[in-house]
Amino acid sequence: MITGLDHIAIAVPDLSKAIERFAKDFGLDFKGQEDVTDAKTSTAFFPLSETSIELVHPLNGEGPIQKYIEKKGGGMHHLCFRSDDLDADVTRLKAKGYEFLSETPGIGAHNCRVIFIHPKSCDGVLIELNQPQAH
Ligand code: CO
Secondary structure, three states, X not given: OOOOOOOOOOOOOOHHHHHHHHHHHXXXXXXXXXXXXXXXXXXXXXXXXXXXXOOOOOEOOEOHHHHHHHHHOOOOOOEEEEOXXXXXXXXXXXXXXXXXXXXXXXXXXXXXXXXXXXXXXXXXXXXXXXXXOOO
Protein backbone atom coordinates (compact mmCIF):
# COMPACT_ATOMS: atom_id res chain seq x y z
CA MET A 1 0.00 0.00 0.00
CA ILE A 2 1.05 3.55 -0.61
CA THR A 3 1.51 5.44 2.64
CA GLY A 4 2.64 8.88 1.54
CA LEU A 5 4.46 11.00 -0.94
CA ASP A 6 8.16 10.59 -0.28
CA HIS A 7 9.46 13.15 -2.72
CA ILE A 8 8.95 14.87 -6.01
CA ALA A 9 12.10 15.19 -8.14
CA ILE A 10 12.72 18.20 -10.33
CA ALA A 11 15.65 18.22 -12.76
CA VAL A 12 17.45 21.55 -12.49
CA PRO A 13 20.19 23.00 -14.71
CA ASP A 14 21.81 24.97 -11.84
CA LEU A 15 21.70 23.18 -8.46
CA SER A 16 22.99 26.06 -6.29
CA LYS A 17 20.53 28.45 -7.83
CA ALA A 18 17.68 25.99 -7.31
CA ILE A 19 18.73 25.31 -3.68
CA GLU A 20 18.73 29.04 -3.11
CA ARG A 21 15.25 29.31 -4.57
CA PHE A 22 13.72 26.53 -2.48
CA ALA A 23 15.57 27.39 0.74
CA LYS A 24 15.56 31.17 0.69
CA ASP A 25 12.83 32.26 -1.69
CA PHE A 26 10.30 29.57 -0.73
CA GLY A 27 11.52 29.16 2.85
CA LEU A 28 11.73 25.37 2.85
CA ASP A 29 13.95 23.47 5.26
CA PHE A 30 17.11 22.41 3.38
CA LYS A 31 18.21 18.97 4.57
CA GLY A 32 21.43 18.82 2.62
CA GLN A 33 23.04 17.78 -0.58
CA GLU A 34 24.07 14.24 -1.45
CA ASP A 35 25.83 12.95 -4.51
CA VAL A 36 24.45 9.59 -5.65
CA THR A 37 27.41 8.43 -7.67
CA ASP A 38 25.72 5.25 -8.91
CA ALA A 39 23.07 7.43 -10.49
CA LYS A 40 25.60 10.07 -11.58
CA THR A 41 23.32 12.55 -9.82
CA SER A 42 23.68 15.27 -7.23
CA THR A 43 20.61 15.61 -5.03
CA ALA A 44 19.25 18.14 -2.55
CA PHE A 45 16.28 17.46 -0.27
CA PHE A 46 13.60 19.67 1.22
CA PRO A 47 11.26 17.56 3.39
CA LEU A 48 7.64 18.62 3.69
CA SER A 49 5.37 17.51 6.50
CA GLU A 50 2.18 16.98 4.58
CA THR A 51 1.19 16.96 0.95
CA SER A 52 -1.34 15.71 -1.58
CA ILE A 53 -1.31 14.41 -5.11
CA GLU A 54 -3.70 16.45 -7.20
CA LEU A 55 -5.04 14.94 -10.40
CA VAL A 56 -6.02 17.62 -12.88
CA HIS A 57 -8.28 17.01 -15.87
CA PRO A 58 -9.97 19.41 -18.28
CA LEU A 59 -13.46 20.44 -17.31
CA ASN A 60 -15.82 20.23 -20.33
CA GLY A 61 -12.86 19.63 -22.66
CA GLU A 62 -11.47 23.14 -22.43
CA GLY A 63 -9.04 25.35 -20.47
CA PRO A 64 -5.32 25.20 -19.71
CA ILE A 65 -5.28 21.50 -18.75
CA GLN A 66 -6.90 20.60 -22.07
CA LYS A 67 -4.14 22.51 -23.89
CA TYR A 68 -1.48 20.84 -21.73
CA ILE A 69 -2.85 17.37 -22.46
CA GLU A 70 -3.16 18.07 -26.19
CA LYS A 71 0.49 19.17 -26.21
CA LYS A 72 2.08 16.66 -23.84
CA GLY A 73 -0.40 13.85 -23.41
CA GLY A 74 -0.36 14.26 -19.61
CA GLY A 75 2.44 14.41 -17.05
CA MET A 76 3.56 16.26 -13.98
CA HIS A 77 1.73 19.56 -14.28
CA HIS A 78 2.59 21.68 -11.23
CA LEU A 79 3.73 21.79 -7.63
CA CYS A 80 1.66 23.69 -5.15
CA PHE A 81 3.11 25.25 -2.02
CA ARG A 82 0.81 26.37 0.75
CA SER A 83 1.27 29.91 2.04
CA ASP A 84 0.06 31.47 5.27
CA ASP A 85 0.23 34.94 3.71
CA LEU A 86 -0.23 34.73 -0.03
CA ASP A 87 -0.21 38.47 -0.74
CA ALA A 88 3.04 38.97 1.17
CA ASP A 89 4.68 36.03 -0.63
CA VAL A 90 3.55 37.28 -4.04
CA THR A 91 4.86 40.77 -3.28
CA ARG A 92 8.15 39.39 -2.00
CA LEU A 93 8.67 37.08 -5.00
CA LYS A 94 7.65 39.76 -7.52
CA ALA A 95 10.27 42.05 -5.98
CA LYS A 96 12.81 39.28 -6.62
CA GLY A 97 11.84 39.19 -10.28
CA TYR A 98 9.49 36.19 -10.34
CA GLU A 99 6.81 36.39 -13.02
CA PHE A 100 3.28 35.19 -12.35
CA LEU A 101 0.60 33.91 -14.73
CA SER A 102 -1.86 36.47 -13.36
CA GLU A 103 -1.58 39.83 -11.63
CA THR A 104 -3.56 38.78 -8.57
CA PRO A 105 -4.60 35.49 -6.94
CA GLY A 106 -7.79 33.71 -8.02
CA ILE A 107 -9.83 30.95 -6.40
CA GLY A 108 -8.68 27.34 -6.75
CA ALA A 109 -9.54 23.91 -5.36
CA HIS A 110 -10.87 23.76 -1.77
CA ASN A 111 -11.79 27.45 -2.09
CA CYS A 112 -8.14 28.40 -1.64
CA ARG A 113 -6.75 31.63 -2.98
CA VAL A 114 -4.24 30.58 -5.64
CA ILE A 115 -1.69 32.07 -8.00
CA PHE A 116 0.78 30.48 -10.38
CA ILE A 117 4.43 31.42 -10.88
CA HIS A 118 5.43 31.36 -14.55
CA PRO A 119 7.47 28.21 -15.36
CA LYS A 120 10.20 30.35 -16.93
CA SER A 121 10.94 31.75 -13.45
CA CYS A 122 11.43 28.22 -12.02
CA ASP A 123 13.47 26.19 -14.52
CA GLY A 124 10.40 25.10 -16.46
CA VAL A 125 8.31 23.93 -13.49
CA LEU A 126 4.86 25.44 -13.00
CA ILE A 127 4.50 26.35 -9.32
CA GLU A 128 1.22 27.23 -7.65
CA LEU A 129 0.99 29.03 -4.31
CA ASN A 130 -2.21 28.69 -2.32
CA GLN A 131 -3.71 29.89 0.92
CA PRO A 132 -6.81 28.34 2.49
CA GLN A 133 -9.49 30.89 3.28
CA ALA A 134 -11.30 31.08 6.60
CA HIS A 135 -14.88 29.81 6.20
CO1 CO B 1 -2.93 22.62 -7.81
